[in-house]
Amino acid sequence: MMPIEFYRNIPRKQCCECGEEMHEMHECYFNECERCLSKTEE
Numbered sequence: 001m002m003p004i005e006f007y008r009n010i011p012r013k014q015c016c017e018c019g020e021e022m023h024e025m026h027e028c029y030f031n032e033c034e035r036c037l038s039k040t041e042e
Helices: 003-008 034-041
Strands: none
Touching: none
């Protein structure tokens, strides 16, 4: 298997609170989406 194929087959990250698919950024390691994170900050 080529390295590119491996990375394409990794499932998208999901929020552990609501299950919404997350758009990952290279500097982000959160397991919650922005909406769930903002709820906990209130």
